[in-house]
Amino acid sequence: MTGAGTSPRRAGRRRRRPFSVEARLAEHVDRLADEHPPIPVDSADYSMARPELLAERFGPVLTYMSRVELEVERNVLELNILLPDPPAVDRHFYADVWLPQETHHGLLLDRLQSLAGLPPADPDLTKVDFSYRLLGSLGRWSAVQDVSRMLYYLTGVATEQSAILAYNKLHQGLLELGERAVAATIVAPIRRQEPGHFAYYKIAAQGLWTELASWQKWLVRTLRRHTFEPVGAYTKKQWAEFGAVMHHLGITAEGGGGLTRYAQQIGRVELELLWAQKQGLRVPAYVVNSLKSAARLAAAERSVSPSK
Numbered sequence: 001m002t003g004a005g006t007s008p009r010r011a012g013r014r015r016r017r018p019f020s021v022e023a024r025l026a027e028h029v030d031r032l033a034d035e036h037p038p039i040p041v042d043s044a045d046y047s048m049a050r051p052e053l054l055a056e057r058f059g060p061v062l063t064y065m066s067r068v069e070l071e072v073e074r075n076v077l078e079l080n081i082l083l084p085d086p087p088a089v090d091r092h093f094y095a096d097v098w099l100p101q102e103t104h105h106g107l108l109l110d111r112l113q114s115l116a117g118l119p120p121a122d123p124d125l126t127k128v129d130f131s132y133r134l135l136g137s138l139g140r141w142s143a144v145q146d147v148s149r150m151l152y153y154l155t156g157v158a159t160e161q162s163a164i165l166a167y168n169k170l171h172q173g174l175l176e177l178g179e180r181a182v183a184a185t186i187v188a189p190i191r192r193q194e195p196g197h198f199a200y201y202k203i204a205a206q207g208l209w210t211e212l213a214s215w216q217k218w219l220v221r222t223l224r225r226h227t228f229e230p231v232g233a234y235t236k237k238q239w240a241e242f243g244a245v246m247h248h249l250g251i252t253a254e255g256g257g258g259l260t261r262y263a264q265q266i267g268r269v270e271l272e273l274l275w276a277q278k279q280g281l282r283v284p285a286y287v288v289n290s291l292k293s294a295a296r297l298a299a300a301e302r303s304v305s306p307s308k
């Protein structure tokens with residue numbers, strides 16, 4: 001953003017950040033760009049055996065995932081505000097590689113849901129929450145920006161892990177419905193791109209965590225505990241919608257065990273980094289409690305309106 005490669009602040013940060021992490025990230029982003037160009041929307045086979053049944057079974061999943069994928073456009077605006085002076089490799093990743101890939105995921109899912117007779121996606125592409133502006137202005141101090149960056153990486157890890165698991169379940173569910181074409185040409189190519197995003201955030205989070213001072217680690221733990229939310233759930237309505245996604249993917253149908261396993265997978269990396277000192281802890285409580293709240297909200301809505 002600044003191109004200020006010679007400023008003392010950037011030079012200092014470069015010295016602090018282990019070269020191996022920076023180099024690994026740069027190499028990883030180049031490989032993602034080479035091997036995973038955005039999936040052309042016209043490359044997919046949208047033919048469906050029973051579109052009404054597909055919409056009934058997986059409509060809430062398609063609606064939610066298409067919105068979240070398309071809202072990456074707003075997420076990039078948020079990142080530009082949150083991180084006034086990020087490492088160049090982060091900006092290259094989110095602006096040049098991650099954004100176009102995710103946007104195409106959203107476009108593919110949106111086309112599919114329209115063809116299945118569902119309403120088009122309605123993403124919010126512009127409304128940036130005030131908290132980003134606040135943290136962004138504090139981020140002029142690089143020590144504070146590092147806390148924000150850590151939270152960004154942790155959110156990325158949890159978000160991408162949620163997506164991987166959701167697309168695995170969706171793929172399996174579509175095959176069980178006999179919808180081979182859309183499973184093979186839409187969901188399978190999308191889910192092949194998500195692990196690369198997850199790996200980026202994991203490498204970045206592990207690298208940065210070792211560089212943080214004790215007070216920064218404390219602040220990250222505290223903020224994370226109080227701000228964790230399921231991917232794409234910013235309002236109570238969206239929390240309930242996320243609960244419906246878990247329901248339609250069969251995650252909550254497996255009883256409490258399915259939800260706990262899902263939470264463990266989403267929270268594994270931050271459990272190992274942030275909470276390593278808590279012997280015996282299997283999942284951060286705020287992760288599993290958030291998913292339970294979402295499931296409860298969705299169950300309450302289903303009791304009023306059983307089609308949800």
Ligand SMILES: [Fe+2]
Nearest residue numbers: 069102105163
């Ligand atoms: Fe995606």
Ligand SMILES: [Fe+2]
Nearest residue numbers: 160163194197
């Ligand atoms: Fe992703």
